[in-house]
Amino acid sequence: MSGRRRVRRVGMAVAVTAFGVAAAGAGTAVLGRPHPAAPVAQVSTNTEAVTRGPVAERTRFSGMLGFDGTYQVAHQGEPGIVTAMTEAGTTVARGGVVYAVANHPVRLLYGVVPAYRDLAAGVTNGPDVKQLEENLVALGMDPGKQIVVDEKFTAATAAAIRRWQASWGLPAAQRTGRLPQGSVVFASGLLRIAQVQAPVGAAAAPGQPVLSATSTNRVVTSEIPIVRQSQVHVGDQVQVTVTGLTGPTTGTVVRIGRTATDQQPNQQQQQGGQNGPPTVTITIQVSLPATTADLDQAPVAVLITAASKPNVLQVPVVALLPRTGGGYQVRLPDGTFVEVKPGLFDEVTGKIEVTGNLTVGQLVQVPVS
Missing domain, CATH: 1.10.101.10 (PGBD-like superfamily/PGBD)
Structure with a gap:
């Protein structure tokens, strides 16, 4: 995924938050640009620290929990x-x-x-x-x-x-x-x-x-677009979330299909007479609590790492605010803004890689959930 596409996606995510809407007017004032005098919604905020560590951008796919072999x-x-x-x-x-x-x-x-x-x-x-x-x-x-x-x-x-x-x-x-x-x-x-x-x-x-x-081996099968096949390897660790269970569990890719199949068209594609993109089946071995022994053919979500970095500055993605004229910023507890450039977004942790004039431990404002 290109940087341009990634930033656009993050921008759409934060633009709809109440915190982002409320802070947009404040950001304009700090930057010294004219803006209409309009009431700004007051949003309760908290603070979280800037951290440094690994970040992974994951792609979400649907899957099915079952048993291996027939x-x-x-x-x-x-x-x-x-x-x-x-x-x-x-x-x-x-x-x-x-x-x-x-x-x-x-x-x-x-x-x-x-x-x-x-x-x-x-x-x-x-x-x-x-x-x-x-x-x-x-x-x-x-x-x-x-x-x-x-x-x-x-x-x-x-x-x-x-x-x-x-x-x-x-x-x-x-x-x-x-x-x-x-x-x-x-x-x-x-x-x-x-x-x-x-x-x-x-x-x-x-x-x-x-x-x-x-067999009694629990596995998840998932159809992924063939264009993503090069991002997945046997032995890779992936995150699997089973409907009805709290929190994700870790699975291991044990097989990757070699034959591509045409995906069934969705409603829009049916109207246009088009099939979905070709897919391959991946098989993921998982270990689940004993209480799920009878759970079969249950829908799951699979998160596959598309890109990762080992040691980068991170902030909660909800701390990002749009800047007038483009780009992003975060707000410090004293009300000042720091321009940042977003990178990889980790859907599991809710944090995003940033570059800018920030230091580890520094506090940034986030909306109260």
């Missing part, structure tokens, strides 16, 4: 009627039951390779076997440490499965040491049920989606 869980076992289904919003951990068909539970294990075959003695080596063994060890089903975690299904693997089956309450005759295809589902971690597609009583066939799920 997974479709399809039934891979024998066809049947859904007899149990985890409720939407519930989180399932390793070993937990996700749903059941014909009273046969389907349990969650962690891994990136989907379950695509029976896991039993005699199967060929494969990464799905290694995933299974990692989970059996993590679940405490190999107390004697007999399993060598690799891609080979061994007697120790089968023994660990039997221990796991015993923990389900199965009688000895049903502890087979094998996991038929469709009895487990692999996901990268904790699974949060987002939407149920096959409720209890519905028929489930092989390959049919039964639910959609997400």
Whole structure:
């Protein structure tokens, strides 16, 4: 953003304040220029000190709070009627039951390779076997440490499965040491049920989606104009304000989309037959209080730093007053005015960079809020 555009924006902001309107006449008198004799509104004022420190100019975008990742869980076992289904919003951990068909539970294990075959003695080596063994060890089903975690299904693997089956309450005759295809589902971690597609009583066939799920990682997604893409980098810290929560929280950019999409036109653009500027999606990871665990698809505001400076003089933006003939000034407690040149404006702190004949600690007048 050019300096000219920035100053014009700040000028519009301060010109409408009661303090700015009231002080305009006083500024003319100090500068010795003629002005009409008119009553000037008396505005209550306070003082704040000039400070020095970092300042950041941030651009505001809208966003949406949600959960990272979307997974479709399809039934891979024998066809049947859904007899149990985890409720939407519930989180399932390793070993937990996700749903059941014909009273046969389907349990969650962690891994990136989907379950695509029976896991039993005699199967060929494969990464799905290694995933299974990692989970059996993590679940405490190999107390004697007999399993060598690799891609080979061994007697120790089968023994660990039997221990796991015993923990389900199965009688000895049903502890087979094998996991038929469709009895487990692999996901990268904790699974949060987002939407149920096959409720209890519905028929489930092989390959049919039964639910959609997400991770438990809280993220904000926001569409930013592609012309702003160069201002954002993975790892950048941004300010996120969630509707209904007090104060902003800090988020970290974890992904930046590579494909631009046309923004839906607003009302004026629709009348003119134009689309909005192309945008890219950025994903921001956030940490929120435990009380917001169920908050999903909530609107948020995202503040992205467009420019920053480390050590500059600053005053509250409401201290700026327009000067007759252009430019800005601040008023000191004794009524005198000091001309200043505004720079970066920090929307979060409400302060603006200034250059002028001011010193740190010096007091300037501001309107009483």
